[in-house]
Amino acid sequence: MKLSEQVKPISYLKAHAAEIIRQQKDNSQPLVITLHGEAKAILQDVGQYEETQETLALLNVLALTNRQVEEGKLRPAAESFARIRKRLADSQS
Template identity: 60%
Template sequence: MKLSSQIKPISYLKAHAAEIVRNMSGQGEPLVITQNGEAKVVMQDIESYEQTQETMALLKILALGSRQIEEGKVQPAGDVIQRLRDRSKSR
């Protein structure tokens, strides 16, 4: 993804908002909006945003799992399954 072609000043956004929104869904690339020469906002279509959020959630789950492994907060699957079977038999 080459962001240099996707950088526009806020004045461009103001003048072409409808066109930008129309084109966003087809491109799949974010649009960086600048104000006074500095990057201020990133715009992206809803599908890309949702995909980004799902990816972030999965990465958080993986990081949590890795941390639990490092802290020794895991048990062998066989032990857990056996304990669940024993519990269901005692009911």
């Protein structure tokens, strides 16, 4: 379904809140809520919201990693694994 088909005025939300919330559970598309003809809010199923937040977190990690690579802040894998093994050995003794 197109996002343009998922636009409702706030008056519709007020009159049909329970129905809209039930529909959002089965609908992966967010609902755009307008006020005076202008988009003001998004209504989204909580599961879909959580997935979106997880995706954003992963993208942030990826961006940070790319930045660190560009800045030359990286080590060879063998060196990294050796440091991890040393930490584990130190913590067990």
